[in-house]
Amino acid sequence: MELSFKNILVVGLGLIGGSILKTIKELNIPLEVYGLDLHEEVTKEANKIGLINNFDNQLKKIEEDCLIIFSVPSLSFERAFKLIEGSFDDEKVIFTDTFSSKSKLLEFLEGNADIGEKFVMSHPIAGSEKSGLMNSLPFLFKDKLVLVSHLNSSSENNNVIKVKSFWEQLGSKVSIMDPVEHDKVLSKTSHLPHVISFALMHFLEKELGEKVFKYSGGSLESYTRIASSDPLMWKDVTVSNKEAVLEAIKGFKSSLNEVSKLIDSEDEESILDFLSFVKEVRDKQLFSDGTSWKASEEDS
Amino acid sequence: MELSFKNILVVGLGLIGGSILKTIKELNIPLEVYGLDLHEEVTKEANKIGLINNFDNQLKKIEEDCLIIFSVPSLSFERAFKLIEGSFDDEKVIFTDTFSSKSKLLEFLEGNADIGEKFVMSHPIAGSEKSGLMNSLPFLFKDKLVLVSHLNSSSENNNVIKVKSFWEQLGSKVSIMDPVEHDKVLSKTSHLPHVISFALMHFLEKELGEKVFKYSGGSLESYTRIASSDPLMWKDVTVSNKEAVLEAIKGFKSSLNEVSKLIDSEDEESILDFLSFVKEVRDKQLFSDGTSWKASEEDS
Known part of the structure; x- marks a missing residue:
């Protein structure tokens, strides 16, 4: 499938932005590649390792069709947007x-309808607890799910089709999702587990100090992995x-609290029922959800 | 290193008991192998697949030195102990x-000093969310930590040395630990993460039903893995x-609650401080604890 644009500008050259550029390079996707970072030295580094055409944050205007991807921490979006002013043709851009x-x-786009019109939201469910350009990876998005949203939530929208096709070129599978629904669902399936992991790590450090991982085997290491996620990104989330x-x-x-009460009651039959129920629903859902998105240590 | 006993009797032929027997077989450790299970058909099955000498729960007395390992759910211990009555020589047994x-x-052993004298407690930090004999694995204990405890907590104790040497033969590394301290530490590093995972899975099922894993990628699958652990074992724990x-x-x-309050305050600097602290302590402790117990999806 051919892409409908010849240029791509990645704003924010961290783990995700860097991985997008490395994947484009690795797969020889025919795109002119540009990049900007809020820290100009990162832009220079990305140029040095051959990921982008431009040398620094002084970007000349891209005259042709261009996809601009914001992969900065979400609360840095408006600052990032200022960085690209004058770099694109209003008629030939998708964000x-x-x-x-x-x-x-969403608040910003609803208040800036001209930008909102050209903006298709994406959330690649791929990542790592390691952040920064140096940890970015080609193929980070391979076989991963990308949730794509639009203000009008229509998969008919031409821009949605173009962005969907872009992620598919990187090897991802795309689901279209209403953006409000996105935040509600992800608050439970992703943001909550992160918060739990932060709190658990905080508690364990307070209680056990250096002994945290000493007597715990590998599973606690794996279970607290997301507590090592990028603090700036997760503060923003x-x-x-x-x-x-x-x-x-x-x-x-x-x-x-329900589990606590059950344990406190020592009502063994009810505890067993609860744990059996939880196991049953997890096992059932995991093996019947029809997707092939298999567990990976690196997803987040 | 030679083992100081020639016989082993595994009581409870589930994931752990089965894996002990499979490892002995795989490594050709020179031991006569016996097994009992609270469900006699499991004993028969273990004999059928060549893991134990005895055919069923009618075990004749083992006259020589013997290590008896209880790998039943912990609250089934007294029932399991009844199963072995008459099967061993009081003078030639370690439990x-x-x-x-x-x-x-511990309560039981303190009330039964004659048994307590011969009992060395072990906790191999190895496992899987899959339970039962059919899921047992040779090499489950390879490079895993086993926490060994004794009523007198002395590593000088001869029985402690024998049990330590047994686990080392299976490929494990052994740490000696006071049993009361064991339960305090493990309640935080292992039991708590399990309880959290049970509660998280319960919450997600209630909120999202079949959509739990649909929009979550692999990390939630990995994060909730331990919610699929054996309900009976975890009820007992x-x-x-x-x-x-x-x-x-x-x-x-x-x-x-501390994280919640921070998020609610939208005090970005304090949130960032908290998340940075958590990341820092995890990263520091993980890479400085000197052990080589690397993360494995299967530990628990």
């Missing part, structure tokens, strides 16, 4: 992003999706 | 177990280590 939370972006995240924490605490 | 929680066992587990939940909730 997308890679944010894990859409709420603040939790703030920008605050209401839904707090709601999810509240709901989770209610389930946690 | 051990594979329980994740020692509290109830939570009940037998009730006080410490409830204490751990309480402490974790206090850290969770």
Whole structure:
């Protein structure tokens, strides 16, 4: 499938932005590649390792069709947007992003209809607890799910089709999703597990200090992996999706209280019922959901 | 290193018991192997697949030196102990177990000094969310940590040395640990993460039903893995280590409340500080703890 644009400009050259550029290079996707970072030395580094055409943040105007991808921490979006002013042709641009939370972006787009019109939101469910350009990887998006949203949520929209086709070229599978629904669902399936992991690591450090991993084997290492995620990115996710995240924490605490009460009661039959129920639903859903998105240590 | 006993009797032929027998077979460790299970058909099955000498639960007395390992769910210990009556020579036996929680066992041993004298507690930190004989694996214990405890907590004890040497033959590394300390530490590093995973899965099922894994990529699958653990085993762990587990939940909730308050405040600097602290301690401890117990999806 051919892409409908010849140029790509990645704004934010961290793990995700860098991985997009490395994948384009690795797969020889015929695109002129440009990049900008809020820290200009990162832009220079990306040029030095052959990922982008431009040398620094002084980007000349891209005259042809261009996809601009924002892969900065979500609350840096407006600063990032200022960085690209004058770099593109209003008539020949499509915007997308890679944010894990859409709420603040959505507010901005609803207040800036001219940009909103050209903006298709993307959330590649791929990542790592390692951040930065140096940790970026070609093929990070291979076989991963990308959730694509648009203000009008129509998969008929031409720009949606173009962005969908871009992610497919990188090896991803795309699902179209309403952006408000996106933030509600992801607050539970992604943001909540991160918050839990942050809190668990905080608690363990307070209680056990250096002994945390000494007597725990590998599973705690794996279980707390996402507590090592990029603090800046996750500060932005939790703030920008605050209401839904707090709601999810509240709901989770209610389930946690239910388990606590059961344990406290020593009612073995009810505890067994609870644990059996939980195992059953996980096993059933995991093997019947029809997707082939298999577990990977690196997803987030 | 030669083992000091020629016979081994595994009581409880599930994931752990089965894996012990398969490892002995795989490594050609010179031991006469016997097994019993609370469900006699499992004993018969283990004989059928060549893991044990005896055909069923009618075990004749083992006259020579013998290590008896209890790998039943911890609250089934007393029932399991009845199963072996008459099967061993009082003067030539050492007992051990594979329980994740020692509290109830400890009570029993303190009340039965004659057995306690010969009992060295073991906790191999190895496992899987898959349970039962059919899922047991040779090499499950390779490079895994086994926490060994004794009523007198002395590594000088001759029986402790024998049990330590047994696990080392299976490929494990052994740490000696006070049993009371064991339950306190493990309530935080292992039992708490399991309880969290049970509660998270319960919450997600309630909120999202079949959509839980649809929009979550692989990381949630990995994060909730331990929610699929054996319900019977974990019912017993939570009940037998009730006080410490409830204490751990309480402490974790206090850290969770701290994160919630921070998010609610939208005080970005403090949120960033918190997340940076958590990342820093995890990364530092993980790479400086000197052990080589690397993360494995299968540990628990």
